[in-house]
Amino acid sequence: MARKIILLLxxxxxxxxxxxxxxxxxxVFTKGHGAxxxxxxxxxxxxxxxTYIFLVLVSTGCTFVNFFGHVATPKAYAxxxxxxxxxxxxxxxxxxxxxxxxxxxxxxxxxxxxxxNFSSPMAWMFYxxxxxxxxxxxxxxxxxxxxxxxxxxxxxWGAFISAILTHSxxxxxxxxxxxxxxxxGSLVPIFFLAVAFLCGSALAxxxxxxxxxxxxxxxxxxxxxxxxxxxxxxxxxxxxxIVGSTSVVEGYEIxxxxxxxxxxxxxxxxxxxxxxxxxxxxxxxxxxLLPVGSIIILIxxxxxxxxFVVDGFKIPQFKSVWTPEVITYTPSSVEISIVxxxxxxxxxxxxIADLIGILEPKHIEGEVS
Amino acid sequence: xxxxxxxxxxxxxxGVVGGAVTLAIAKNTSAQTKIExxxxxxxxKMYKKYGKVDPIMRMEAELKDALKRPSRRWIMVTDLRxxxxxxxxxxxxxxxxxxxxxxxxxxxxEEEVGKYPVVGLNxxxxxxxxxxxxxxxxxxxxxxxxxSADGIVEMDYLKCVGxxxxxxxxxxxxxxxxxGRPISLTESLPSYEYSKEWIRKPHQxxxxxxxxxxxxxxxxADGMLPACVVxxxxxxxxxxxxxxxxxxxxxxxxxxxxxxxKKGLGTKPAVFYLT
Numbered sequence: 001m002a003r004k005i006i007l008l009l010x011x012x013x014x015x016x017x018x019x020x021x022x023x024x025x026x027x028v029f030t031k032g033h034g035a036x037x038x039x040x041x042x043x044x045x046x047x048x049x050x051t052y053i054f055l056v057l058v059s060t061g062c063t064f065v066n067f068f069g070h071v072a073t074p075k076a077y078a079x080x081x082x083x084x085x086x087x088x089x090x091x092x093x094x095x096x097x098x099x100x101x102x103x104x105x106x107x108x109x110x111x112x113x114x115x116x117n118f119s120s121p122m123a124w125m126f127y128x129x130x131x132x133x134x135x136x137x138x139x140x141x142x143x144x145x146x147x148x149x150x151x152x153x154x155x156x157w158g159a160f161i162s163a164i165l166t167h168s169x170x171x172x173x174x175x176x177x178x179x180x181x182x183x184x185g186s187l188v189p190i191f192f193l194a195v196a197f198l199c200g201s202a203l204a205x206x207x208x209x210x211x212x213x214x215x216x217x218x219x220x221x222x223x224x225x226x227x228x229x230x231x232x233x234x235x236x237x238x239x240x241x242i243v244g245s246t247s248v249v250e251g252y253e254i255x256x257x258x259x260x261x262x263x264x265x266x267x268x269x270x271x272x273x274x275x276x277x278x279x280x281x282x283x284x285x286x287x288x289l290l291p292v293g294s295i296i297i298l299i300x301x302x303x304x305x306x307x308f309v310v311d312g313f314k315i316p317q318f319k320s321v322w323t324p325e326v327i328t329y330t331p332s333s334v335e336i337s338i339v340x341x342x343x344x345x346x347x348x349x350x351x352i353a354d355l356i357g358i359l360e361p362k363h364i365e366g367e368v369s
Numbered sequence: 370x371x372x373x374x375x376x377x378x379x380x381x382x383x384g385v386v387g388g389a390v391t392l393a394i395a396k397n398t399s400a401q402t403k404i405e406x407x408x409x410x411x412x413x414k415m416y417k418k419y420g421k422v423d424p425i426m427r428m429e430a431e432l433k434d435a436l437k438r439p440s441r442r443w444i445m446v447t448d449l450r451x452x453x454x455x456x457x458x459x460x461x462x463x464x465x466x467x468x469x470x471x472x473x474x475x476x477x478x479e480e481e482v483g484k485y486p487v488v489g490l491n492x493x494x495x496x497x498x499x500x501x502x503x504x505x506x507x508x509x510x511x512x513x514x515x516x517s518a519d520g521i522v523e524m525d526y527l528k529c530v531g532x533x534x535x536x537x538x539x540x541x542x543x544x545x546x547x548x549g550r551p552i553s554l555t556e557s558l559p560s561y562e563y564s565k566e567w568i569r570k571p572h573q574x575x576x577x578x579x580x581x582x583x584x585x586x587x588x589x590a591d592g593m594l595p596a597c598v599v600x601x602x603x604x605x606x607x608x609x610x611x612x613x614x615x616x617x618x619x620x621x622x623x624x625x626x627x628x629x630x631k632k633g634l635g636t637k638p639a640v641f642y643l644t
Contacts, residue, residue: 032548032549032571032576032577033548033549033577034546034548034549034550034576034577035548035549035550037548039533040471040546040548041471041472041536041542041544041546042542044533044536044537044546045533045537103530103532104529104530104531104532104533104546104577104578104579105531105574105577105578106530108530108531109530111511111513111528111530112510112511112530115511115512115513115528116510116511116512117507117509117510117511117512119507119508120508120510120534121508122508122510122532122534123510123511126510173534176508176538177504177537177538178504178634179504179537179538179539179634180537312537316542317539317540317541317542318476318493318495318541318542319478319480320476320477320478320479320480321479321480321481322479
């Protein structure tokens with residue numbers, strides 16, 4: 001009963017966020033993109049792009065979790081399979097929504113099909129997204145209705161590979177930008193995949209805990225995944241920071257400028273404290289500490305993606321007396337409303353799906369009835 | 370009473386003579402006000418005769434000469450020793466292309482150097498550098514920007530999706546987004562970028578598009594130099610065909626004091642600076 005009330009509240013929150021977002025989109029189309037957005041030529045990508053990255057990385061992570069869960073601990077993981085894949089689908093759609101209203105001419109996205117430039121990772125990403133979305137949609141239905149079929153396994157592998165392709169390409173969008181040393185590097189696509197795995201396992205942990213006793217068997221493998229994810233992201237983050245902050249190349253000073261935020265939020269609050277919570281949950285047997293740590297991870301990773309995107313533009317390409325030494329950006333209310341709507345979209349549809357009971361795998365449904 | 374035949378003839382002759390005189394004066398006046406554009410051979414004759422000719426005249430003559438050739442490669446050279454940082458080029462560019470506030474194709478980068486009392490000011494005019502290896506072209510997902518045969522990096526405003534990836538990829542900050550903010554009378558007048566008429570209206574390109582300097586391609590097509598070149602008060606900006614070994618710009622880029630911005634990135638800019 002309490003769970004149903006929570007779901008109803010989430011649905012209401014989703015509706016409220018959606019209405020606010022629709023208002024934001026209405027303003028974009030009536031007043032004009034530039035009039036209501038705070039992105040500029042100096043900061044061309046803002047909070048909507050960072051939200052898009054966060055949500056699609058969560059989606060990738062969910063696909064990873066689903067794959068590793070089914071491969072490593074199929075029995076323990078099976079109860080939350082459809083939930084996790086449903087979340088993968090909803091988060092990628094929410095992320096693409098945030099992206100769609102960020103670009104200047106969303107009506108022209110058809111040119112991706114008619115005139116693709118295959119030397120651009122952004123063009124490849126468009127095609128990979130198409131394959132990825134089709135495969136995870138198919139995977140959801142197979143997990144729901146034929147979880148043990150050969151086709152289900154084939155599609156699961158396909159979804160896993162397409163997730164790697166799609167979201168490492170997303171990392172490459174930043175990784176190939178030589179103009180901004182803060183982004184540039186072959187590590188970025190791999191870093192994105194690691195962050196995706198961490199975020200996906202964190203969200204799956206929260207969902208598994210809140211979905212009731214029938215899903216708690218998945219908490220044990222998920223705890224391991226969160227721990228491993230923290231370890232990989234910790235190593236990659238630290239090395240990326242060390243390489244960046246010790247470089248003498250112009251443009252790398254952003255690492256020094258953002259050092260305090262990196263250590264405090266990115267490392268201490270975002271990784272070390274959650275890792276400590278996961279450890280305590282194992283030692284003391286306090287299961288609720290895992291979702292708490294996971295929520296901290298999700299919040300700090302959202303903040304880190306925002307920092308990653310926006311901080312790259314901190315230093316102008318050319319210093320001049322009329323350009324500020326450090327370029328700042330604050331999102332507008334319309335940008336925030338579209339971001340909120342993207343999350344609201346995920347929350348609303350997931351809660352509805354949970355409420356009407358279409359997220360249970362076939363054999364669990366049988367047991368319950 | 371009625372006019373006599375003599376009166377009518379007098380008026381007729383007077384009218385014919387008056388008209389002829391008026392026509393002659395008008396013809397004479399138009400002949401006086403007609404602007405004689407220099408011909409390539411004139412500039413070359415003057416150069417041979419005096420050993421020197423106004424660079425604008427020479428460059429315009431060379432430009433017309435280059436347009437007659439089957440292929441050409443436009444480049445720009447700025448003599449930083451002559452640039453006084455007057456912003457005339459920036460303003461003329463804005464007027465020529467009807468640029469709105471915040472959209473600048475040819476920015477002037479001023480950087481203070483040194484410490485008091487030994488101080489200086491570095492002034493670098495920065496148009497689009499029309500790189501031979503342009504990162505902006507490589508990243509555009511829909512081929513809305515490309516490097517044309519004459520060396521200019523062009524844009525298709527009607528194809529640009531406004532993703533701004535090219536702005537992120539450009540190491541010179543030479544690309545700007547047209548945010549569509551206030552449209553005054555001047556900004557709503559048509560511009561003729563890429564030899565097409567563009568009227569800035571809400572929900573119409575080039576609003577929400579990425580925009581950039583195109584060396585005034587529309588002016589070049591009509592045999593005119595880019596607006597920034599002709600308005601440079603110090604004759605510090607030069608423009609011409611790199612493929613013509615006798616052109617002024619070809620002479621200038623062989624000087625030992627020539628440099629390009631951020632050479633290490635390998636973008637191969639077509640804008641050179643004399644220091």
